[in-house]
Amino acid sequence: MLIIEGLSRRFGDRLAVDDICLEVPRGSFVGVIGRSGAGKSTLLRMVNRLAEPTAGRILWEGADITALRGRALRDWRARCAMVFQQFNLSGRLDVLTNVLVGRLNHVPAHRSLLRLWSDEDRAIALSALERLDIANLASQRAEHLSGGQQQRVAIARTLVQEPDIILADEPIASLDPRNTRVVMDALARICRDYGITVLCNLHSLDIARGYCDRLVGLSAGHLVFDGPPDALDDAAARELYGLEAEDAVGPAVHAPQASPFALHA
């Protein structure tokens, strides 16, 4: 269980996140929604301590994450993997090596520095690529892949970290509709198959409603909605998005039902 207690973050005189409280059971797929500047990224970044809270606490399985320092903090960051909009791959390195970077916390420093990956680590990385249906790309340079393929490599990299939580910060913002589905399907499958908690910032309300089992809506740093997608009616969407609501509210883009987690390159 992830518990967020009275979490705030101030930048100068602006409260980016203001006194947020949440309880997220393990294995949830939570969509964090709201207009630009609402505080979504800041909230996610605080969970893995890329941003420091000004006030409040974050607890994971009862442990106070906000108090972690040094090695314990590095371990937490490995268990709390991030997926970014811009993939953050090393373009000149091949796909397999990019995924192996996710194993850094599991191997001795001298081996990772010399890139002496064990057969076991390679097998784990290949297996993650297979799970994402891109094992055939293992030897290609990352910069030669499409955006959707690169995001799947980034997700494979998080998988080999063996995380408890995946924090996905606008993971589909730079993808076309087809790749959007492929990447969201992958996150949904990981959440379901491995019981990994996924917190996913999304601009598209349609995608959030179609894929997430819970939506958390932020407005100017405040929590203004927390509930299942069906409970987000037009009035709630209007409170979240204001004048943008008519653009934001549309039919939900549902994960495919017949073969919900089919992935195609």
Ligand SMILES: Nc1ncnc2c1ncn2[C@@H]1O[C@H](COP(=O)(O)OP(=O)(O)OP(=O)(O)O)[C@@H](O)[C@H]1O
């Ligand atoms: N490092 C920073 N320094 C100063 N202000 C910041 C910093 N990071 C975020 N902010 C401010 O905090 C507020 C929330 O930003 P945040 O990036 O969390 O919002 P967001 O909902 O993720 O927006 P977007 O959807 O555009 O990414 C914004 O007003 C932003 O300008």
